[in-house]
Amino acid sequence: MDPIQEKILANPKFHELVAKRNRFARTLTVVVLVVYAAFIGFAIFAPDAFGTPISGTSWAIGLILGWVVQAFAFVMTGIYTRRANGEFDALSREALRN
Numbered sequence: 001m002d003p004i005q006e007k008i009l010a011n012p013k014f015h016e017l018v019a020k021r022n023r024f025a026r027t028l029t030v031v032v033l034v035v036y037a038a039f040i041g042f043a044i045f046a047p048d049a050f051g052t053p054i055s056g057t058s059w060a061i062g063l064i065l066g067w068v069v070q071a072f073a074f075v076m077t078g079i080y081t082r083r084a085n086g087e088f089d090a091l092s093r094e095a096l097r098n
Contacts, residue, residue: 011098017091024083032076039069 008014043050043062050062 005042009094011095013091013098017088017095020091021084021088025080028076028080032073034036035069039065 042065050065051060053060054064
């Protein structure tokens with residue numbers, strides 16, 4: 001192994017970065033999977049409700065829920081990106097500085 005790699009791997013800031021990033025990524029992954037599973041489960045187990053038009057329109061509840069799920073995924077991506085560009089990049093710089 002390269003001496004630079006060994007130095008980075010021995011740095012406590014690097015281990016802090018990896019632990020925080022992994023914990024955050026796992027949490028967001030579980031949240032997104034639960035939302036997707038709920039959406040699919042709703043479509044499978046309540047197809048009549050899923051296809052019910054919203055009063056006064058031809059838009060079905062399932063269509064709106066699909067858009068909400070997509071918007072949710074977009075927001076989750078933004079949350080991860082914001083934290084990655086802030087806290088995680090700062091920890092990365094500290095680890096490389098030492």
